[in-house]
Amino acid sequence: MFWRQTQIRVGRLCAVTLQKVTTHSPLHVRLHHCSSEMATDRIPLSTDFFIRQLFSTPSSTYTYILADVKQKEAILIDPVLEEANRDAKVLEELGLKLKYAINTHMHADHVTGTGMLKKLLPGTRSIISKASGASADEYVNDGDTISFGRHQLKVASTPGHTNGCVTYILHEQGIAFTGDALLIRGCGRTDFQEGSPTILYKSVYEKIFSLPDNFTLYPAHDYKGMTATSVGEEKHFNPRLSKSLEEFINIMNNLNLPYPKMIDKALPANKVCGLYEVEQK
Numbered sequence: 201m202f203w204r205q206t207q208i209r210v211g212r213l214c215a216v217t218l219q220k221v222t223t224h225s226p227l228h229v230r231l232h233h234c235s236s237e238m239a240t241d242r243i244p245l246s247t248d249f250f251i252r253q254l255f256s257t258p259s260s261t262y263t264y265i266l267a268d269v270k271q272k273e274a275i276l277i278d279p280v281l282e283e284a285n286r287d288a289k290v291l292e293e294l295g296l297k298l299k300y301a302i303n304t305h306m307h308a309d310h311v312t313g314t315g316m317l318k319k320l321l322p323g324t325r326s327i328i329s330k331a332s333g334a335s336a337d338e339y340v341n342d343g344d345t346i347s348f349g350r351h352q353l354k355v356a357s358t359p360g361h362t363n364g365c366v367t368y369i370l371h372e373q374g375i376a377f378t379g380d381a382l383l384i385r386g387c388g389r390t391d392f393q394e395g396s397p398t399i400l401y402k403s404v405y406e407k408i409f410s411l412p413d414n415f416t417l418y419p420a421h422d423y424k425g426m427t428a429t430s431v432g433e434e435k436h437f438n439p440r441l442s443k444s445l446e447e448f449i450n451i452m453n454n455l456n457l458p459y460p461k462m463i464d465k466a467l468p469a470n471k472v473c474g475l476y477e478v479e480q481k
Contacts, residue, residue: 243374256280259310268349275300279313288320302327304379305365306334308463315474332364356407360400361388383419384426397452
């Protein structure tokens, strides 16, 4: 048995009541059913789709290889400079041709590997959102699609951490890559690089939490050993974004985080597709 706090509002008056919930009550059954669905009800990946999650320890960054198994065409999301040789080797071993190296935003905690991958794998093209202010071979905006083989990533603009943040969605596979906009039980900071808690909250609710609850979400970082989450999980358990807008703004404005240690190196490099191109100039 536990107690649920309920607000009853009449006009401008608000009263708080406590409702007893037992293991036999309808509410308990609904909560249990919801938790079970979040844990097991996933959309199966198609047999011609490949995904590999890679990790870079210094910045706790995830890089993702996505590929069309039949056409052997691949894309890389959020590559890291120091891991470019690793990524190129994995692609070569798997017999995949890298079509695009793409970023979810202009990162401040690591240097992107897109420039180096273009050198290692000729023919690769870089992609980033037009709103990011960074250089790339191709730019995307909200609603655009990125194709590899028969598969398509849908671009959803999710600013708030930075102006140029985007989430990449594969509707058929039931997955999305949220960058720093939404992390597992967290979100990207909003105290630098055009950050805005209000805009971030709106972005997450309109573009990510509007997806089906059983969509799997893959973030750009994790610092606690988690690898993926779901829309339903984050709606219920995210300690920041499950709150009201006012509570969220208060939380984000009082994080008191230190100045990012890599920002002065990463931002200038990432504006020109990575350190490799900076060195060439």
